[in-house]
Amino acid sequence: MAKSKEELLEALSVCVVEMEEEEVVDVANEFIAEGYPAFDGIMDGLVDGMNKASDLYDEEEYFVTDVLLCSDAMYAGLDVLKPHLPVDAGGQNKPKVVIGVVEGDTHDIGKNLVKIMLDTAGFEMYDLGRDVPLDNFIDKAIEVDASLICMSTLMTTTMEGMKIVIEKLIEKGIRDRFKIMVGGSPISKKYTDEIGADGYSINAVEAVKVAKDLVAFE
Amino acid sequence: MLTEKQRLEKIFRQEHVDRPPCICPGGMMNMITMELMQECGVTWPDAHLDAEQMAKLAMAAYERDCFENIGVPFCMTVEAEELGAEITLGTNVFEPHVVKYAIESVVDWEKLKPIDVHAGRAKVVLDAIEIIKKRNKTVPIIGNLAGPVSVASSVMEPVHFYKELRKRNEIAHQYMTFITDQILAFAEAQIKAGVDVIAISDPSGTGEILGPKFFDEFVVKYMNILLDGIKKHNVRTIVHICGQMKSVYKELSKIRSDALSFDSIVSIADAKKNLPGRVIMGNVSTYALEFAQPEKIASLTKYCVKNGANIISPACGLGTRSPLKNVRAILDELKHLEGEGGL
Numbered sequence: 001m002a003k004s005k006e007e008l009l010e011a012l013s014v015c016v017v018e019m020e021e022e023e024v025v026d027v028a029n030e031f032i033a034e035g036y037p038a039f040d041g042i043m044d045g046l047v048d049g050m051n052k053a054s055d056l057y058d059e060e061e062y063f064v065t066d067v068l069l070c071s072d073a074m075y076a077g078l079d080v081l082k083p084h085l086p087v088d089a090g091g092q093n094k095p096k097v098v099i100g101v102v103e104g105d106t107h108d109i110g111k112n113l114v115k116i117m118l119d120t121a122g123f124e125m126y127d128l129g130r131d132v133p134l135d136n137f138i139d140k141a142i143e144v145d146a147s148l149i150c151m152s153t154l155m156t157t158t159m160e161g162m163k164i165v166i167e168k169l170i171e172k173g174i175r176d177r178f179k180i181m182v183g184g185s186p187i188s189k190k191y192t193d194e195i196g197a198d199g200y201s202i203n204a205v206e207a208v209k210v211a212k213d214l215v216a217f218e
Numbered sequence: 219m220l221t222e223k224q225r226l227e228k229i230f231r232q233e234h235v236d237r238p239p240c241i242c243p244g245g246m247m248n249m250i251t252m253e254l255m256q257e258c259g260v261t262w263p264d265a266h267l268d269a270e271q272m273a274k275l276a277m278a279a280y281e282r283d284c285f286e287n288i289g290v291p292f293c294m295t296v297e298a299e300e301l302g303a304e305i306t307l308g309t310n311v312f313e314p315h316v317v318k319y320a321i322e323s324v325v326d327w328e329k330l331k332p333i334d335v336h337a338g339r340a341k342v343v344l345d346a347i348e349i350i351k352k353r354n355k356t357v358p359i360i361g362n363l364a365g366p367v368s369v370a371s372s373v374m375e376p377v378h379f380y381k382e383l384r385k386r387n388e389i390a391h392q393y394m395t396f397i398t399d400q401i402l403a404f405a406e407a408q409i410k411a412g413v414d415v416i417a418i419s420d421p422s423g424t425g426e427i428l429g430p431k432f433f434d435e436f437v438v439k440y441m442n443i444l445l446d447g448i449k450k451h452n453v454r455t456i457v458h459i460c461g462q463m464k465s466v467y468k469e470l471s472k473i474r475s476d477a478l479s480f481d482s483i484v485s486i487a488d489a490k491k492n493l494p495g496r497v498i499m500g501n502v503s504t505y506a507l508e509f510a511q512p513e514k515i516a517s518l519t520k521y522c523v524k525n526g527a528n529i530i531s532p533a534c535g536l537g538t539r540s541p542l543k544n545v546r547a548i549l550d551e552l553k554h555l556e557g558e559g560g561l
Contacts, residue, residue, distance in 0.1 A: 156508060
């Protein structure tokens with residue numbers, strides 16, 4: 001007997017929470033074969049599962065390794081569902097975010113986690129990767145007309161880079177075009193204020209809230 | 219009057235001392251600043267490649283009253299580079315770091331060549347230790363290693379590595395066994411060259427990333443294999459783990475090092491309570507060391523002592539722009555407290 005839409009949505013969500021990277025593909029295919037809208041499968045299935053994984057992370061039931069595997073399952077499901085989205089579904093109003101680890105540092109686990117969480121929350125992500133030359137943040141933000149620039153570092157030696165990006169934006173007279181969010185273990189709220197960034201978050205879950213506040217996006 | 223070496227040894231033996239020692243091991247726990255490089259005329263990145271310069275810069279941190287030890291190297295990429303990862307040596311501000319990995323997946327571990335400790339930068343480190351050993355009898359020499367999880371996740375992409383701990387668990391263990399053997403070979407060569415203490419930093423193996431189960435399965439297990447190998451040679455050990463410890467205190471207590479070191483997010487009072495009987499090292503904020511005033515550093519130092527830290531150290535690697543007057547303020551304050559008899 002064919003499964004109901006609700007059962008399939010639940011199965012998609014559970015696949016993400018339980019890191020079932022292969023099973024999620026089968027369920028997503030079944031969802032499409034039954035003629036249900038891909039958009040619902042993404043939002044009420046995959047994203048719902050990722051939000052549950054993020055809650056578990058917040059409650060310290062899940063850790064970074066778990067969330068990475070949950071996101072693999074989510075993206076595997078997305079690969080199936082996305083081609084079935086109507087051409088004009090969403091997208092236009094998505095705030096654009098440029099994200100990267102500043103020059104001199106290659107620690108990108110935290111950045112990747114923030115990227116996944118923001119992606120799940122509906123932001124359009126432009127990931128510059130790690131050890132990113134400072135000018136690239138600015139160039140990319142201008143190019144895509146980003147709402148938000150996110151910078152991360154895990155090293156005290158490289159945190160100065162964030163300040164330099166902000167100074168360069170001021171020099172160019174375009175500081176106000178972007179909101180700036182920073183994070184990473186040596187970064188504090190105090191440092192954020194000192195360098196004139198707009199937001200700081202202690203972890204990836206918090207980052208979503210801060211980002212939504214900064215760009216007034218729900 | 220105790221020598222620096224005697225004071226640190228007494229701390230490891232948990233005997234009474236006049237005051238806690240002021241230590242910054244080196245390696246990931248960087249003790250080199252730009253001001254120090256200027257003062258002694260040796261700079262990064264050159265000092266990463268030349269034993270004489272490495273020794274001179276390392277000794278400068280002691281000679282200029284910053285810390286009561288001498289430590290090499292100044293980065294945590296030596297092991298990964300010798301295992302085939304491509305690194306950049308960085309600049310006078312940035313530390314060396316990995317830019318290209320040697321393998322894609324744990325399944326490729328057998329393609330890795332064992333570390334040759336008598337070649338490349340491993341040899342530079344060993345030669346530097348011998349030079350320091352010849353010129354110093356009373357100051358503890360600390361050899362630094364990157365921990366097993368950190369080396370493993372520097373030789374391959376960390377995101378893949380973390381996922382494969384679960385997905386390819388058995389092979390991940392084979393890979394970790396190989397990596398641990400390589401680090402131990404480097405440790406044994408450092409011991410032969412003359413170090414008194416081995417400090418192991420494993421910033422990629424945190425409780426926050428791995429959770430208690432994997433922390434136990436991968437950090438504790440391989441760290442202890444490494445520590446047991448080192449301890450056979452009667453050398454002291456310090457292990458530094460980054461990040462919040464709340465979820466992993468139970469697992470952490472199984473790590474068989476002489477001392478445990480934490481970054482500034484961990485409360486020393488909390489660590490002392492959760493790790494009874496252990497020698498705890500920590501944890502003056504490196505943010506404060508770079509941006510605050512010496513008075514603030516003095517009060518942070520006092521706070522660490524009051525909370526029971528047995529060895530006082532920066533909480534993490536120093537930012538190279540940290541002013542020397544701030545760096546020196548830790549040791550100054552410890553000597554001041556001793557003078558006051560307030561310990």
